[in-house]
């Protein structure tokens with residue numbers, strides 16, 4: 001832990017969502033869960049933070065459970081982009097303007113538009129229940145201030161959505177979609193919750209304590225594969241080489257790691273590198289992976 005703390009000085013807290021700029025850049029925490037009911041943690045593992053892009057993994061799993069692969073992958077592709085997570089450029093150059101994968105914002109917005117429910121309240125409550133079940137934590141909620149702060153400033157995500165609506169990738173009201181998406185991104189967890197979610201994904205979608213199946217194993221496999229190819233945005237290639245753990249980051253500084261058949265890892269470190277990944281989190285995962293030989297490759 002001491003080895004990685006120094007790296008926080010080189011990073012910057014995200015401020016394009018104003019509420020996220022309140023985070024303390026010096027924070028670093030990690031939890032590791034091996035299925036034996038208690039987490040091994042270091043740092044302030046009770047610190048709450050929002051899922052942000054980590055939620056994309058969970059909405060993908062839910063949308064696949066709701067509709068199956070054929071429907072979901074008619075709206076979103078399976079290829080890494082090599083572009084920043086909020087880029088619009090490939091939407092225009094791809095025919096028929098389908099977002100390239102579900103881990104970039106355009107693809108995640110398309111996936112969120114697929115979540116079943118008769119209202120945003122019902123869709124959000126289904127997603128919250130899903131996150132609560134995967135983490136074994138019934139008290140998980142979303143942070144209203146962070147959701148509101150993102151909703152008020154999400155013009156780029158609105159632009160992506162309008163572009164996709166024009167091209168028939170999504171339908172319906174764009175602000176309704178943004179309302180759900182910003183609440184999904186504002187779901188609040190701590191490192192232990194993330195470690196348990198990582199464990200569930202690492203174990204074919206099993207409940208982290210009770211071991212019954214929450215996500216069908218084929219969907220858990222598919223989601224982990226996206227974590228490898230696109231989980232760290234346009235740093236995914238280097239991350240696969242240096243770390244080799246299926247993982248997903250968010251601009252709040254959270255990272256979830258799922259070592260297949262083994263541990264789940266939850267990290268918080270809000271100082272980010274230039275690609276939007278937790279700078280200390282990436283380093284910590286690199287050290288953990290080499291010390292305990294966790295790379296899947």
Ligand SMILES: NC(=O)CC[C@H](N)C(=O)O
Pocket residue numbers: 051052053054085086105150157185249250251252276
């Ligand atoms: N990379 C991220 O975590 C991005 C999520 C954020 N809510 C956004 O859409 O910009």
